[in-house]
Every structure is written in C-alpha cells, then in structure tokens.
Amino acid sequence: MRPLPVAEPGNPDIRSATRYLLWLAGRIARPLSAASFCGLLWLGSQAMMPVVIREAIDEGLVPGDMDAVLTWSAVLLGLGVVQAVSGTVRRRLNLYNALSAGFRTVQLVVGHAHHLGASLERRVDDGEMVSIGTSDMNTIGNAFDIVGRTVGAVFSVALVAVVLLDQSASLALMLLVALPAIILLMGYTLRPLHRRQGAYRDLQGELTSRLTDVVAGLRVLRGVGGETSFARSYRERSQRVRHAGSRVAGAEALIRSAQVLLPGLLVATVTWIGARAALSGSVTPGELVAFYAYAAFLVEPLGIFTETADRFARAHVAARRVVAVLALRPESRQQPQPDSTSASASAWPSASASETGDAPPAGPVRPDPAPALVDERSGLAVPAGALLVVVAPAAQGVRLADRLGGYTDAPVSCDGLPLTGLPAREVRRRILVVDNRSRLFKGPLRASLDPHHRSDDAAIGDALRAAAAEDVVEALPDGLDTEITGDGRRFSGGQRQRLVLARALLADPDVLIVVDPTSAVDAHTEDRIGQRLRAARAGRTTVLISSSPLLLDRADAVAFLPRGRVTASGSHRALLAADEEYRLVIQRETGADGPEVPVPGPSPDPSPDPSDAPPSPRPAGRASTPLASGRSTE
Secondary structure (H helix, E strand, C coil), X not given: CCCCCCCCCCCCCCCCHHHHHHHHHHHCHHHHHHHHHHHHHHHHHHHHHHHHHHHHHHHHHCCCCHHHHHHHHHHHHHHHHHHHHHHHHHHHHHHHHHHHHHHHHHHHHHHHHHHHHHHHHHCXXXXXXXXXXXXXXXXXXXXXXXXXHHHHHHHHHHHHHHHHHHHCHXXXXXXXXXXHHHHHHHHHHHHHHHHHHHHHHHHHHHHHHHHHHHHHCHHHHHHHCCHHHHHHHHHHHHHHXXXXXXXXHHHHHHHHHHHHHHHHHHHHHHHHHHHHHHHHCCCCHHHHHHXXXXXXXXXXXXXXXXXXXXXHHXXXXXXXXXXXXXXXXXXXXXXXXXXXXXXXXXXXXXXXXXXXXXXXXXXXCCCCCCCCEEECCCCEEECCCCEEEEECCHHHHHHHHHHHCCCCCCCEEECCEEHHHCCHHHHHHHEEXXXXXXXXXXXXXXXXXXXXXXXXXXXXXXXXXXXCCHHHHHCXXXXXXXXXXXXXXXXXXXXXXXXXXXXXXXXXXXXXXXXXXXXXXXXXXHHHHHHHHHHHCCCCEEEEECCCHHHHCCCCEEEECCCCCCCEEECHHHHHHHCHHHHHHHHHHHCCCCCCCCCCXXXXXXXXXXXXXXXXXXXXXXXXXXXXXXXXXX
C-alpha cells in the first residue's frame, strides 16, 4: 500500500457524481480488489460453517462416529481461522481505501481552490468548503470502506443459494425470490433518505458559512453590539438544520426497522419450512440445523446490502458537492486571436520588462492610458482616468465590482474589448478590486503593504498618507517593521480599512475598484481620504462604490444604480437637485430630514481620531475578498 496522502491525486472525472466515485474506485483498484478478496474469504468461510456443522451431525453425532466429529470440528476450526485472518486484513484494507478516497478528495479540492484563486470565494461559500474538508471526505471514504464486505456478501449469498438448491429446491427458489425483493424494498426506502440528506447538507453548509462569518467577525460584532442579532439569526438557522436532521433521522429509522424486519421475516420463513420438512422426514437433523444457520447467517449480508446502499447514497450527495467545486473553471479567458492581436495589444499591452524580470524598459514603465470599462448588464460606463462613485444597494454593488473586475463571465468590455476574451493575467494586472474584507497578513507590516517588495519607504509613505493611515504606522513601536498578527487584529476596523486602501494605492493599477472604502472611519478622516484619494489617483481610472456624501462631492461623476441599472448620472450636486430618489438615498445615509443635504468642503487635516468604528459585518454567505488570493496587479 502506498503512503497517504499520495503525491499526485490524479485528474478526476467530474462529469457527474457517479463518474467521480467510479474514478476514485479506479485509482485504488488494487487495494479495493484485495479488500474484496478478503471480504469474499471472510463471509465465504462463514457461509460454509453450516455445511460443516450439518456434516458433523449427520456423519458423526447421529451414527456415533467420533472420528468424523473430530474431523469436521477441525475443518470448522480452520474456517474460523480463515475468517479471523481475512477479516483482520480486510479491515486494514478497508481503512486504507476509505482514507485514500477521502485524502484524494481533499487534495483535489484544495489544489483546485489554489488554482481558482480569488474567484473561488465569490462562487463557493466558506461553509461549503469547510464541509467538504470535514464531513464530505469522511462520507465518501465510508462508501469505499464497505466495498470489501459488499463483495463478500454477494458471494456468500450466492454460495448459500447453491447449497440450499442441492438440499431443497423450494428453499433455494424462495431465497432467490425473497432476496431481490428485499433489496428492492430497501432501495425504495432509501429514496426519501437521499432527498432529505441533500436538503440537510445544503442547510448544514449555510449554517457553517454563517458560523465562520461570525467567528471571523466576532471582534467587529462586539464593537457594534451585534452579538445578539447574529446569535438570534444563528439560532433560527440552527433550528432549521435541526428540523431537517429530524427528517433525515426519520428516514434512517425506517431503514433500520426494515433492516431488522425484512431479514427477520426471511429467517422465520426458512426456519418454518425447514421444521416442516424435518417433521415429514424429508430432511435430516443436520440439514434442519443447517437451514436455521443459513437463515440466521443471511441477516448479516442483507444488512450489508442495506448499509451499502445507504453509504453510497450519502457518498453520492457528497460527491455531487465535490464535483460542483471541481467543475468551476478558473475564469474563462482566451488569448487574443491572430486577427485581433493588434487591437488587443493597443488596449492591453503586455507586462513591462521591469515587471517580468526581462531587460530594462527603454521608456516610461507604464505609458499606456488607463482603459475605460463598460458594463452592459447595468449600463454603467466608466470614463478613462476619472474618479467615478457608484451609488447602489450593498449586494448589487458587490456584484457590480465582481463584474467590472472580470471575476464573472458578464458582458463587460474595456475599450470595446470584452474582458472574457482577454488574458486573465493582464486583467488582474490592470484591474484591482478591493473591499472591506481584504486581509492583512501576518508578519512585518511593510510586507503586508508591499508583498512584492517593489516600493521604497517614500512610496509607501505616500500611499499611507493618501489613505490617511500615516498615523496608524506612526503609533506602532517599529513603524513599518512592526510584526502584526494574522488579519491585523491589533488594529481597529477603521485602521485596517485604511491600511488595505493604502496597499491598493501602492499597487497603482490602471483601474482601481473599491467597495465602501470609508465605512469604518470618522467623518474627518473620510474627508481627508476623499481629498487625497482624488489627488493620488489623478489620471487613473477609479471606481468607488459608496453612498458617502464626502466622497460623492469629490467625484468627477456619480452613477446611481438603485435597482441594478443606471437610472441617473452626473455630478453629486446636480443629482441632489434633479433626482428625488437619489436625494432620499443620500438623506438616509446622512440622516438629514430636509431637501438639502449639506456637503462639507475641504478642510485642514485634523488630528487623527482614534475612535474608528469597526466595519459592518458582511452578509452571511458572502465570501471575503483578500487581496492576497488573486486580487493583485500580478
């Protein structure tokens, strides 16, 4: 047996859950065959014991031949030894097969998650990935754990049928009819179990997603006093999972009852027929004992058949989840065709030599203009080199950012070229999307802000000042070289938000898309960010998804998307005067009651306010968007 986990899990067949399970079986064909052979010996030797007992009675005890009794007793002992040895080896092989299938599944999912990068988190919930790595891998492994016993059960039932056919044709016929009927009935009872397990698994994944969100944002929840609300929501979802689990338990109870009742009826019937045959003298005492032993023995293989169906039903549900993740493609991007090479190159020039490590560039590193974006689904047109602020509901704003960043196959174009037809590397290098769930990394703060070590202290300082985060670094004992914990837990929500914005500004992409960049900072800091961000991004395309009047008043243009489509655009003050719905949205943001919404103008930088409020927790089920997992300019 090969050590686990294997170095290379292989290339799975993900056309369906069934094909995936068959592919797994093929990858462990040798140990699976060995386990099946041991299972055959294990139950086959047990199936032959009634035959040996019959011969010991009829040839030894009845005529009083002790030599025959001792001989058949020795044979019985030998069968017991074979059963014990084969059963031990079978258990070891079954465990190996279960672990191999489970580990391969986890390796495939983890490897594919790495391959997908940042696109995974917007397509699969955190809880779904956690469930695959915990419960689903065990469920799939348990299906392969029982294969050896299943093969042994099939062989032993066939062996018993042959032996009974030699002794009593009626008993053998009844057995051949009853066994398929029992298996069909068991399969019928498994149908509702399969459906309920699927529903339960869905709810369990949602609950796990909510739990991971709560745990990740516990500090934030405490800061805004949201523990009670989230606890109530978690309890409600937990009760739904409990009710779904009760429905699964009901179906399982029905199956367990059938496992006892149906084989029990078969045992009683075989025993009754054998007893009548013994009273009529058509069978010997040894054959009567053998009949009863066969009937009692058949309970075990029938139970194995039921358990096999149950385990593979569960494994099919789990495999369907795994296949759904493995079927995700890492962003459909095609290289430009030869006839469109010139057009593509004009809008999306290849990485400069300084970025790729080739020869030094002959001119400026990035002379190309920032491209404009057009989202056909919303009707949004982003002008090149402008600061555009989009006012939209939170969920729609997030989806818009994903589309503009090329994380979906939505019809978004750059200078007339669809993003779906451009190289993913170039799209990632030119367009950067950041939101409030972007992460800070464990280690020196300098490495978290400049992970590729391309900027000097002056450039980092400029980015920090543009994000109004210089006070955060100045308060640290070692400045930029201060070691920070994972996710920057030592910082408040507003401090983390400003540091993440500084990292995005330091990356200096052609197109910067930031979702709600100032939700966790005070008004004075927000005003400074709005003023400095405009200057820092001059000549570069910047899209802010926010309803903050302090940012709206500094925008070159504002787009209003109340229902996923652009209904109005223009300057902030013009929209306040002309669009009543827009005015009401901004009034809700500021808490103003009158028709006029005061918009503070530029003011001198006040002293930093340390009372930054933590950001609002993200909606349940929405994945975080760390810059490290693909949202970089690489």
